[in-house]
Amino acid sequence: MSPGAYVIALDVGGTSMKAGLVGPRGEILRTDRRPTPREDGPLRVIEAIRTFIDDLAETGRVHADDQGPAGIGLAVPGLVTADTAVYAANIGWKDVAATGFTSLDAPIRLGHDVRTAGLAERVLGAGRAESDFLFLPIGTGIAGACIVHGEPYGGSAGWGGEIGHIPVFPDGERCACGQIGCLETYASAASVARRYAERLSRSASLRPYTAAVPSPTAGAPRAEDVVALAMRGDPHASAVWDQALEALSLALASYTLLLDPSSIVIGGGLAEAGPALFEPLAERLQARLAFRDAPPLRRAALGVHTGMLGAALLGWQAAGLPDAGSTWTLDVLRSPSVP
């Protein structure tokens, strides 16, 4: 490996594109972020990715003595193989070859966004010592990465991991996806906020709870506000949070009984709730299991950079280092180079 070698890592999974330049020992040389122009159509998204990668390579020249990146890793939503972005409903592309995402002459590898984040937690994060677990980021939506025999598993065709849409309350509310009673419609951060707001607006006898948290009447409540209110006994927030926890415990009981994970690693915005999430959820999960212990719930370790770091692993794999990450002593959360 030449001095200053690096890969370009790009995560296009969320509402913005998160990028990094990462060295062969996990050195995060740079991070960056740009909006994803989804509303402008798939061609514009592909163009934005190409431009972003070009610009990142330009900034990489100072590290690599004018050499380009050793590899490129790209995490994308939808159906994806290592060399083709097959389909993504929320972007609109179909069958884009990996090489279509860059003008650079560097090996490139694609991965599914959530499973690439799961790969990062597996290799570098909370699942480092485990080969069979669930990585569950809970944010605007909910999807999971089933880690099986040490690798993210996408099922027969790559559509697996949709734990956010398993039916936890079979006679429950209709989800935005069209199904009934999905986990996501009760327990995503967006749903917790939405359901609290709906309850408030239905409640004629509303007396806003005043406390040292943002008042829900001062604007759209966020999930963290709802959790904080629930902790303080607000009845509407408590009801919403209670149902979110119950939905999560049902989904995790099903996952545990089917796939016997050694742990469940929870990330995403809702994991910021900390003990308010983890303690009651662990109790309820065990209460749903009679003849076996619940697996421990762990907090994801890598935070906002999880997807980018997974993409860096893909980039180093593309560059010919299949075991990249196994010796990295990364401590992203404390790394001074991470903004």
Added chain:
Amino acid sequence: MSPGAYVIALDVGGTSMKAGLVGPRGEILRTDRRPTPREDGPLRVIEAIRTFIDDLAETGRVHADDQGPAGIGLAVPGLVTADTAVYAANIGWKDVAATGFTSLDAPIRLGHDVRTAGLAERVLGAGRAESDFLFLPIGTGIAGACIVHGEPYGGSAGWGGEIGHIPVFPDGERCACGQIGCLETYASAASVARRYAERLSRSASLRPYTAAVPSPTAGAPRAEDVVALAMRGDPHASAVWDQALEALSLALASYTLLLDPSSIVIGGGLAEAGPALFEPLAERLQARLAFRDAPPLRRAALGVHTGMLGAALLGWQAAGLPDAGSTWTLDVLRSPSVP
């Protein structure tokens, strides 16, 4: 392979022990069956297995010119590795070495009962062309074998596949396992029969439906009677069967969304219901899925010998043929040698 070589295959998963002698091209030379003396304790069960294997080897002498078996495969319930029966609640043993099950000097390999049956369907049966599917036998109880990358997958410690105990109706009936609303308590053959009998006994206005099926008042109704009555419009049977189908569709929707199987292979006694099971279940499963197609439901191919055939594959693996079965042109259901 010497002429007449064979393995001893024994499935201890069900209420009786099912055995076979199987040649290297899948020739079923003999099948046999004995009761499992579970009520007499684990030592008696182990002794019964040893005696059964000895006796099978005795009958094998005519095939193998007085040579013993090339290998032994043994399917057992509970927690199991290839060389140790770690634990089984319904038998009571703990940490029995594979060699403890036989006095013969032949290599022996153990497997989990349901996953060994799943292996047989994968290699020889309905899943022959597929590497990622669910094998779901529905009998007295319900457990599944998750086939992942071509192999049965038991999870981090071997406790996976418990689809019969995922919570499909979270506020539903208590299962014998202690949990609430398990699939098994609604949809196993035993539960369908039990729930119908309970409904009848609760119904004051009972007028037994008289038809060309065994009258449920003439003895304990069996699941197949309930299905037949439901097909003829009996309201109690229809209600019970309807809920069994709904429970199954919910569990299979969850499995599909999590693990994206290419098909679901249903076996066990309830699969005998044929179209009365498969047609409405396929419809309901699709109705529970909004943004993806349901995987096809297939009927298991190997019938009552599934576990034994899986054990035969384990036996040949123990004998040094890891790819045993891949060239077998077995047609068990039509084989004249199968009683």
